[in-house]
Amino acid sequence: MGPAIRIEGVTKRFGSVLALGGIDLEVAQGEFFGLLGPNGAGKTTLISALAGLVRPDAGRLAVMGHDVASDYRAARRLLGVVPQELVFDPFFTVRETLRIQSGYFGIHDNSDWIGEILENLDLTEKANTNMRQLSGGMKRRVLVAQALVHRPSVIVLDEPTAGVDVELRQALWGFIRRLNRDGHTIVLTTHYLEEAESLCGRIAMLKQGRIVALDTTANLLQRFSGHSLRLRLGAGTALPESLRARVSAGPGGEHVLALGSCGEIELALACLREAGCSVEDIEIGKPDLEEVFLRVMERG
Numbered sequence: 001m002g003p004a005i006r007i008e009g010v011t012k013r014f015g016s017v018l019a020l021g022g023i024d025l026e027v028a029q030g031e032f033f034g035l036l037g038p039n040g041a042g043k044t045t046l047i048s049a050l051a052g053l054v055r056p057d058a059g060r061l062a063v064m065g066h067d068v069a070s071d072y073r074a075a076r077r078l079l080g081v082v083p084q085e086l087v088f089d090p091f092f093t094v095r096e097t098l099r100i101q102s103g104y105f106g107i108h109d110n111s112d113w114i115g116e117i118l119e120n121l122d123l124t125e126k127a128n129t130n131m132r133q134l135s136g137g138m139k140r141r142v143l144v145a146q147a148l149v150h151r152p153s154v155i156v157l158d159e160p161t162a163g164v165d166v167e168l169r170q171a172l173w174g175f176i177r178r179l180n181r182d183g184h185t186i187v188l189t190t191h192y193l194e195e196a197e198s199l200c201g202r203i204a205m206l207k208q209g210r211i212v213a214l215d216t217t218a219n220l221l222q223r224f225s226g227h228s229l230r231l232r233l234g235a236g237t238a239l240p241e242s243l244r245a246r247v248s249a250g251p252g253g254e255h256v257l258a259l260g261s262c263g264e265i266e267l268a269l270a271c272l273r274e275a276g277c278s279v280e281d282i283e284i285g286k287p288d289l290e291e292v293f294l295r296v297m298e299r300g
Helices: 043-050 072-077 094-104 111-120 136-148 166-181 193-199 217-224 264-274 289-299
Strands: 005-014 017-027 032-036 058-063 079-082 154-158 185-189 202-207 210-216 228-233 247-249 255-258 279-285
Touching (some): 017 043, 032 043, 058 072, 094 111, 111 136, 111 166, 166 185, 166 193, 185 193, 193 217, 193 289, 210 217, 210 289, 228 264
Parallel strands (some): 032 185, 032 202, 154 185
Antiparallel strands (some): 005 017, 005 058, 202 210, 228 255
């Protein structure tokens, strides 16, 4: 079984700006994959190239084995993309918009699937509402529905929850998780790193058009982050000498102790007890993808 997405040596320039600098990447079928990076890193350009909207200067892209350039129709039929921008036709209702989108892929009778999408995205009550009358969050829901209407094998979500309320965000991720369990490949870009951490099994991080980190989420957390111990000591209490070299200053006068493993927690606490330290507050911090992201971007 070949990869759902194969990207080989993809390069793209816009004038003097290098948007993509030789990207090599494979996403396996059935993966929930994260594509992260700061603004301008090349994420949207890469997605546009995958959808055939941008032609790369060099390299090759394929969706489910179909070349995006030479076999565009088949590749596009297998791909659903939720764009970052709110793009909509102001002359049609939500249901009409989804029927028209279905027609682009030669699908003429999928009312049941459209109804299921509307229900899962909480759009049923808005089905006969004109698109221009919807709020920004509702319009984004319709964009997600449009990407799913032809039941693509590969779904690319470019900042799908930007400007979306918490309730919809939870409903959307429940629906997307179900699609992933049913075998759909999901590629997600997001600035909400807690979403990527909880959803994605593997993550690639882009900086200035190049991949600077690519690994499983668990491995990235282990390599670049770790547990920490946050302490607030009582007045007049000083840290023991043995811990000072490993402690950084936190907010509100806290001391943050970096830990190599959970087993070091008891050793640190024993050291504090032996030194007679008075501890007013204590908190154990877990590995954090935001910390990983910041360290990779600094290093990359």
